[in-house]
Every structure is written in structure tokens, then in C-alpha cells.
Amino acid sequence: MNTISSFLDMGGYAAFVWPSFGLSAVLLIGIFVISVRTLKANHATLDALNNEAERASPSEGPAQGET
Amino acid sequence: MMRRFSLLVRRDLRLAQRQGLDSLMVVMFFVIAVVLFPFGVGPEPGILARIAAGVIWVAALLSTMLSLERLFLTDYEDGSLELLALSPVTLEVLVLAKVIAHWLTTGLPLIIAAPLLAVLLNMDADGFWVLIGALALGTPTLSLLGAVGAALILGSRRGGVLLSLLILPLFIPVLIFGVSAVDSAIGGYAIKAQFLILGGLFVFALPLCPWAAAAGIRQSLE
Amino acid sequence: MTLFTGSDLTCVRGERTVFRGLSFELDAGGLLVLVGPNGSGKSSLLRLMAGLLLPAHGAIRWQDADTRDDPETHNGRLHYVGHHDAIKPVLTVTENLRFWAEMHGGNAGANNRVAEALKGFGISYLSDVPARFLSAGQSRRTSLARILSSPAPLWLLDEPTTALDKEAVAALESIIAQHRAAGGMAVISTHTPISGDGAETLDLTPFAQAAHDFEDGSAAA
Amino acid sequence: MAMIERFANPNRFLTLTRPLVPWLGGLTLLSLGAGLYLGLFQAPADYQQGESVRIMYVHVPAAWMAMFCYTSMAISAAVGLIWKHPLADVAGKATAPVGAVFTFLALATGSLWGKPMWGTWWVWDARLTSMLILFFLYIGYMALSNAFDNPQRGAKAAAILALVGFINVPIIKFSVDWWNTLHQPASVIRMDGPSIHPSMLWPLLLMAIGYTLFYLWVLIIRMDADVTAGKIRALRQRRVHG
Numbered sequence: 001m002n003t004i005s006s007f008l009d010m011g012g013y014a015a016f017v018w019p020s021f022g023l024s025a026v027l028l029i030g031i032f033v034i035s036v037r038t039l040k041a042n043h044a045t046l047d048a049l050n051n052e053a054e055r056a057s058p059s060e061g062p063a064q065g066e067t
Numbered sequence: 068m069m070r071r072f073s074l075l076v077r078r079d080l081r082l083a084q085r086q087g088l089d090s091l092m093v094v095m096f097f098v099i100a101v102v103l104f105p106f107g108v109g110p111e112p113g114i115l116a117r118i119a120a121g122v123i124w125v126a127a128l129l130s131t132m133l134s135l136e137r138l139f140l141t142d143y144e145d146g147s148l149e150l151l152a153l154s155p156v157t158l159e160v161l162v163l164a165k166v167i168a169h170w171l172t173t174g175l176p177l178i179i180a181a182p183l184l185a186v187l188l189n190m191d192a193d194g195f196w197v198l199i200g201a202l203a204l205g206t207p208t209l210s211l212l213g214a215v216g217a218a219l220i221l222g223s224r225r226g227g228v229l230l231s232l233l234i235l236p237l238f239i240p241v242l243i244f245g246v247s248a249v250d251s252a253i254g255g256y257a258i259k260a261q262f263l264i265l266g267g268l269f270v271f272a273l274p275l276c277p278w279a280a281a282a283g284i285r286q287s288l289e
Numbered sequence: 290m291t292l293f294t295g296s297d298l299t300c301v302r303g304e305r306t307v308f309r310g311l312s313f314e315l316d317a318g319g320l321l322v323l324v325g326p327n328g329s330g331k332s333s334l335l336r337l338m339a340g341l342l343l344p345a346h347g348a349i350r351w352q353d354a355d356t357r358d359d360p361e362t363h364n365g366r367l368h369y370v371g372h373h374d375a376i377k378p379v380l381t382v383t384e385n386l387r388f389w390a391e392m393h394g395g396n397a398g399a400n401n402r403v404a405e406a407l408k409g410f411g412i413s414y415l416s417d418v419p420a421r422f423l424s425a426g427q428s429r430r431t432s433l434a435r436i437l438s439s440p441a442p443l444w445l446l447d448e449p450t451t452a453l454d455k456e457a458v459a460a461l462e463s464i465i466a467q468h469r470a471a472g473g474m475a476v477i478s479t480h481t482p483i484s485g486d487g488a489e490t491l492d493l494t495p496f497a498q499a500a501h502d503f504e505d506g507s508a509a510a
Numbered sequence: 511m512a513m514i515e516r517f518a519n520p521n522r523f524l525t526l527t528r529p530l531v532p533w534l535g536g537l538t539l540l541s542l543g544a545g546l547y548l549g550l551f552q553a554p555a556d557y558q559q560g561e562s563v564r565i566m567y568v569h570v571p572a573a574w575m576a577m578f579c580y581t582s583m584a585i586s587a588a589v590g591l592i593w594k595h596p597l598a599d600v601a602g603k604a605t606a607p608v609g610a611v612f613t614f615l616a617l618a619t620g621s622l623w624g625k626p627m628w629g630t631w632w633v634w635d636a637r638l639t640s641m642l643i644l645f646f647l648y649i650g651y652m653a654l655s656n657a658f659d660n661p662q663r664g665a666k667a668a669a670i671l672a673l674v675g676f677i678n679v680p681i682i683k684f685s686v687d688w689w690n691t692l693h694q695p696a697s698v699i700r701m702d703g704p705s706i707h708p709s710m711l712w713p714l715l716l717m718a719i720g721y722t723l724f725y726l727w728v729l730i731i732r733m734d735a736d737v738t739a740g741k742i743r744a745l746r747q748r749r750v751h752g
Contacts, residue, residue: 010561010562010564011555011560011561012560012561013560013561013626014623016565016622016623016626017562017564018542019544019566019622020565020568020569020618020622021550021568023615023619023622024568024619027611027614031608031611031728032724032727032728032731034561035516035728035732035735036731038735038739039731039732039735039738042735042739042742043738045742046738046742046745047742048741048743049746050745059564070391070395071391071392074391074392075392078388081380082377085379085380086379116666129418138292144373144626145373145374145375145377146372146373146374146375147375147377149341149369149371149373150375150392151392152341153339153341153364154364154392154393155362155364155393155596156361156392157361163708202485215670215671215674219654219667219671220657222658222663223658223664223667224657224658224659225657227654229650229653229657232582232646232650233650233671235646236643236646236682237646237675237678237682239643239682239683239685239686240678240681240684243685243686243688244685245689247692264633264685268681275674275677276674278569279670279674280590282666282670283670286663286666286667287667288341288342289302289342289343289663303660303662303663304662304740304744305747317545501748504744504748
């Protein structure tokens, strides 16, 4: 496995090995990114709702922000 | 306990008989589904005979699926399910009564129609009785498993299609052993193992499904 | 020892806390009328009492036995009339009622109990009519007739007077009075006033408010 | 189960697990990196399948995780149904998509691995067929949990399905194996090679550990998102009811 090209060739199976690894990477990274994005979005909306609730009725309930 | 059990079975049978359409529709679907295959696969008797058992079983599965959605739905919508859950008999027993009523209105007609369709598909004669036996042992399990799906989709937005998606994977063991019982009978092999397993699947589903369906119903009534 | 009690009940439906810290007591012959705005949990409380819904906190007891321990016996003690009429259009009124009479109270004397029930609500003339021809008021009377079709000490009626005309409401009031006189008890959620001497009223608004305050506190935490 | 538990408990869970997330991320990347390096560079090729055996390092862990996630869904379903623990349903619902991705990966890499050997993209091999049925169970779970207006009702219904499904998995496996031996195609090369050479074992284990850590990593993130979404719904609902 000295030269890069023979490594990439994967003994002729390149067309199967790399798509397998590639697909795995794409899907795993994909679901991770989607999860993180929903998390950030939900936290942002919760903070917005909390701030809105605070502004609307500062007297009602203890005023403390989201950690 | 048994009196209320038979009371519910009798009521459901009377409802089905008054509505009339139900079992007829199911059998008609079963017949049509099977009759379609020769048009798709070609009328050549050899091929048809070879796939006859599989085609009949798959069509029986889909026909049972057709009528499962309404198993609890009408009672859920008109408030009877609430009262059944509030009756002095455990809900699991009443679910079993509903399943038996469902089997009598769909499973049984399928079993009666099956040999006729076996002739249409040129199935070998000595497969007939085994087909009836396997269906008789398999369709109750299908009704039991289907009852779980019917209970879980109560109150959901997309009832029918969702039900088949939930339940079909669970039908696969019954399908595999039902077809293999008929095929090995035709091939002259022993069929005891398949029938024992079909019986085992039924005995396994008998306690599990009413429990799961009752739990699903209780949640839908919350 | 009061017969039917609920202590410090909290009801959660889906993700919403409906009410918190609600208690009630009801004795033989008692009538409890639940009042409060929409969404304050009247129906939820009735479903809790019936056992269709389990309290997130607190317990409902019948003679200090928690009703959750033996739901079937509790079911045998009560009749629940919800928003739906539970009537099969293909069956006649008598067939509908006899089914529920036998399911709840067994076969003994079911026929004449059903006849009594129909007479009680003045719909004997409908006995052989398939239920699909009934008007809203008639189906409601048929559904209410179920509570007479087999004996049960506890009646849980959720807005029984909807779709009932004045005469039917009067009939219902007199039937409830007889039921209480015979030692029975009833819990009714209603918007139209129901007369019944010695009736207690339970206003759910403070308990619903308690739920909101609690939710404010923890949601923001 | 005290009322307070319904809200405070998720917060306590989140405050405990949030700091874990970066550590879990680091460990996942570490073990996956090591596994990939060993698998692609150090481990020998298979004398029969040549380099294509390396697909094993993504196929086998994905297949394990497919079953692992479904098992954890069944456990959280049982905990949710029996002890009414609010977080159990959240865990189950958060696991399902990750499990479905692993199952799909197992199917895809399985077919990519099988192509050079069997000459077709799909063979009704017992393991691949069981994996396909498991994939349908996942899709059914996710469809059911999203089929209700009230997410909690969906989670509860899906929990029952996960339990019933989980009990049926061995039966399905048994019947598919029987069905497969009944219609046995002539020669089927074993999926994971004749025998695992020790130097192949290490990358396999590292990848499996990496996948498990990845699952836990994404699970905590998804649960955090779901609990927050629950709070948002509660706030909005309270606004409706005033």
C-alpha cells in the first residue's frame, strides 16, 4: 500500500469500498448536523418565548432566563 | 365473565350481519387480488401452480388487513369503546371478543373461499386440505396481531395505511410457515413442523395481543 | 367515613396540566355539581373519577380503597355518560339499551329494567325504532336511559342536559332526586343550572389556576 | 410519581448530561478515527474477498447498532409504560431515527459488499432480510409516533409497538432463517469472512465502540432538543388556555 493510487484502487473494489465508507460518513454526519440544528433552533425559540413572557408580564412568576 | 364475552361477540356479529357488507367486501377483495395474478404472471399452469400457495396467503394477509382498521374505530368514534373500557369485565377479555367476532366475519370467509381460488391457480389437489388447515390456524393469529395495530392507530391522523405499515412485518412469520406448510404438503414432505410452529405463533399471540391492544385502547381513551 | 373521596388530585392531559391540588368528598345521597369555564377540567375530573384517566398525583378512593387497585369493581359501581351517545344506528333503541344493561348489570331482569329506563325518560314509544332515525335529543335520552337500565350507586354525567328540552331536563332532575333518595350519588358537570336540594358545587377555576402557576414556574426553570 | 418530577426531572437529566456532550464527541471521533485508520491501512486484505472485506468495518458495526438501538427503544418503552417515566418516551423517540439510519447503513453497505461476491445488489440472505424487516419496524415506529397531534400520545402508542415488535424480532429472525434455508441458493459466502484475523478484530471493535458512543452523543442532543420542544409546546398551550 505504498502509492496513494494503489491504495485508492482498493484492489479493484474501489467502487464498493469507498461508497460504503462515504455513505456511512454522509448519513452519520447528516443526522448529527440535523440533531444539533434542531437543538439550537429549539433553544432559540424557548429563549424568545421566555423573554417575551418576561417582557409581557414582568411581575408574573420569577424572572430568570434560560441557562 | 363468559356471558359478557359472548354478549359482545353476538353484538358484533349482529352489527356485521346488519351492515352485511363487511365480510362480503373482504372475500371479494381476496378473490380479486388472487385473480389478478394470472394476468400479471401469465396463465401458464406450471408457474401458477408453483406460486399458488404464496399468492393465496399474501392475498389472505392483505384482505385481513383491509378490515382491521374498523375493528375499534367505529366504537371509538361513537363512544362505545369508552363504555366497554368501563364495563365490569377486564378490557383484555372484551378485546378478545372483538378479535373473535372479526375472525368470524373475515378469517372464516377467507378459509371458505380459499380452495375455490386454489383451483383457479391450478394448485395441486393434495394441497387443498393443508391450505384450509394452515389458514384456519394462521388467520386467528393475523386477527390478533392486527387488533394491536388497530388499537394503536386510534385517534391518529392516517389510520389505514399506517396500520398496514405497523402490522405487516409482524405477519411475516405466519406467512412463511403458512406457505411452507402448503408447499411441503404438495411436495410430499412432512408438514408437522410447520403446523406446530403455526400453532405456537397462535398460542404466543393469544395472551400478548389482547394485552397490548387493551393498553393501546386505554391510552386512546385518556 | 365518606364514601367517595379524591385527595390532592393533579390531572395532566397530554402535555398540559389541567388542574392541581383538587380534592372532593361525596357521600351517599350526595350531588356534586362541577362548574367552571371551558378547559378548566370538568370533563377531565369526571374521567378521573370513572377511571378512564389516571391522576398524575393524588388518589381517588371508594371507602378508602384506591379505585385504581380494582378497576373492574369500580366500573361495576358507576355509570359514565360522556359527550358521545354510544348508540349503534343499525340497532334498535331497545337492542342498544339491552346490550349495555346486560354488559353492566348482567342478564337478570334486563328486559324489564330496560323498559323501566325507557319509561323513565319518556321514550318508550321509540323502543323498536332503529337508532339511526333518532333526533339528537332522542339519542341523548336513550344514552341517559342507560343509567337506569342497571343499578349503580355512582352516576358521572358530563353535561347531560345538552340537546335536552325543558321537559327532559325536568325528567332528569326528578330521576336524579329519586336516585339520591335511594342512597345513590351523582357528579354532574353542567353549564345550565340543575336544581337539586342539598347539592354541593365544586368550582374548578382555582385548581386550574394553580396548574398554570405551577407550569409558569417550572417551564421557565 | 410526584408531579414536580414531570418538569424538574428532565431539567435535572439535562444539567447532568449537557457537560457530557463534548466528551462523548471527542471519544467518538477518537475511536472512529483509530478504527478507520487500522481498518483501512493496517488490517490485511482477505485472501478470498480481497480489499472489499474492509466494508465489514462499517457494515458489521451498523448492523450491531441497528439491533442495539431497537433494544434500547424497547427498554425505554418498557420503562415508560411501567414506571411512567417521562424521559423514557423522550429517549425512545430520540433513538428511533438514529437506529433507522444505522439499519439503512447496514442494508446499503451489506448490498455494496455483496455486489462483487454475488453479482447482484440484493440477495435475500437471511441476515439482510431480517435487517430489512427491522428497517420496516423502525419506519412503523417513527410513523406511529408522529401520527398524533399530541406528541406524548404518539410516544406512548409507539412504545407499545416497540415492545410488541421487540418480542417478535427473534420470531421473525427464526422464521426468516428457516425460510432462507428452505430456499437455499447454491453458494453463499459468509458475510463476515471465514474467520476474523486478530488484526481485523481491533478495528472492528473500535468502530463498534465509536458507533455506540456516536449513538449516545446524538441521543443526548436529540433528547435535549425534544425536552426543549416540549417546554415550548407547554408555553404556547398555556397561552391558549390563558
